[in-house]
Amino acid sequence: MGDFKVNLNEILLSFSLLLDVAEKKPFQHAKKVSYITLLTVEKMDRNDLKNHAFQGAILHDIGVTHSLLLQGRKAFVKAEMNNLDHHATTGWEVAKELPLNQEVSEIIRYHHERWDGTGLYGLKGDKIPLLSQIIALADQLELRFNSGRDSLAFRKDIRQWLNSEKGKGFREDIVDAVLELLQKEKMWIDIGTYDIQPNLKMIIPNKVMELNINELEQISRAFAIIIDKKSDFTHQHSIGVSEKAYKLAKAFNYDEEKCTKMKIAGYLHDLGKLLVPNEILDKPGGLDDEEMLTIKKHPYYTKFILKQISGFEEIAEWSGNHHENLKGSGYPEGFGGVNMTEECQIIAVCDIYQALTEDRIYRKGMEQEKALEIISKLVSQGYFEKYIFDNLCLAST
Numbered sequence: 001m002g003d004f005k006v007n008l009n010e011i012l013l014s015f016s017l018l019l020d021v022a023e024k025k026p027f028q029h030a031k032k033v034s035y036i037t038l039l040t041v042e043k044m045d046r047n048d049l050k051n052h053a054f055q056g057a058i059l060h061d062i063g064v065t066h067s068l069l070l071q072g073r074k075a076f077v078k079a080e081m082n083n084l085d086h087h088a089t090t091g092w093e094v095a096k097e098l099p100l101n102q103e104v105s106e107i108i109r110y111h112h113e114r115w116d117g118t119g120l121y122g123l124k125g126d127k128i129p130l131l132s133q134i135i136a137l138a139d140q141l142e143l144r145f146n147s148g149r150d151s152l153a154f155r156k157d158i159r160q161w162l163n164s165e166k167g168k169g170f171r172e173d174i175v176d177a178v179l180e181l182l183q184k185e186k187m188w189i190d191i192g193t194y195d196i197q198p199n200l201k202m203i204i205p206n207k208v209m210e211l212n213i214n215e216l217e218q219i220s221r222a223f224a225i226i227i228d229k230k231s232d233f234t235h236q237h238s239i240g241v242s243e244k245a246y247k248l249a250k251a252f253n254y255d256e257e258k259c260t261k262m263k264i265a266g267y268l269h270d271l272g273k274l275l276v277p278n279e280i281l282d283k284p285g286g287l288d289d290e291e292m293l294t295i296k297k298h299p300y301y302t303k304f305i306l307k308q309i310s311g312f313e314e315i316a317e318w319s320g321n322h323h324e325n326l327k328g329s330g331y332p333e334g335f336g337g338v339n340m341t342e343e344c345q346i347i348a349v350c351d352i353y354q355a356l357t358e359d360r361i362y363r364k365g366m367e368q369e370k371a372l373e374i375i376s377k378l379v380s381q382g383y384f385e386k387y388i389f390d391n392l393c394l395a396s397t
Contacts, residue, residue, distance in 0.1 A: 012058050014308035034058045035200045036138035043177040051205040056107035063091030097222040099215045107131045114169045137170045213260045224267035231281040242266030244350040247395040265318040272301030300332040318343045322351045325383040
């Protein structure tokens, strides 16, 4: 199989956009922490650390519990204060599953340490990785900035807080570097801006990596785990769809590279589900019209996020169209016919089959025979091609 020139940092930035949406964060916390971190690294003349600095910063809160998604700023800040052990440890574990240098996962693990040793793990002084220390300061600065309004008095309070934390929460030269950055009016405006991404993209290391398709699958599986953990009743859904899509692709004699891309599409088809509150995902019984309106947004966001990543164009289509059908009565785009390609139909029928056969809060999972019977009726009504269903039956045995 061929290799792909993929900008890993572009992938991480794109996926952080999903978390911005999911947490209703107009403030773009991870991106602003990344921006502050990179500028601090530059100010300290440690440009050799910029790649790890960005990756650690953009992923520093990847372990924030899924139950907090969509609960807003107050819940997010509360998580920072009360769930440090859980999300720092979880973030470390998730990062280890990504094709990143081991140092990045360690940076994430220790980003809640304090210079005086009173942090989460009790590391003290230079035993704390330097980038963990810088990200810790950037994290707290961004949280404090967004908890108030920009004014001369507010800026004075921020500076006083930073000086009070010298030699306590943070290493003195890190504090000095940030204070020097804050002498510029631009820095305050940047931190407070609605969209930091244009400024951030100008300083992100353009680290183009040669990843093979299996490494892209590794990234996708790690994010599938995050997606599926959002609800106790979907804890294996994306992985199940992925496995079935791969089997079905094999049945169609796709080459191994395309089969793996189908597996990736299965892993990522529900990325947009991070947008949906758990009270809807876990609701017993049917959904009302307003709840269905929310549910119907998730494939849109799946496609939108994946299309930000160069090389994911086909995967974005296959994943994002998993609620469309040949009759044009699906969502969110409502197209049919030739636009509903064979690959899109494979992901769609695998998604339906997996959903029908897994337990949900309001019902037990169906037996295989019953699930296939329901899909057969959809085929007879013209929603999907019969030959795709026939291969699903073979792949399900």
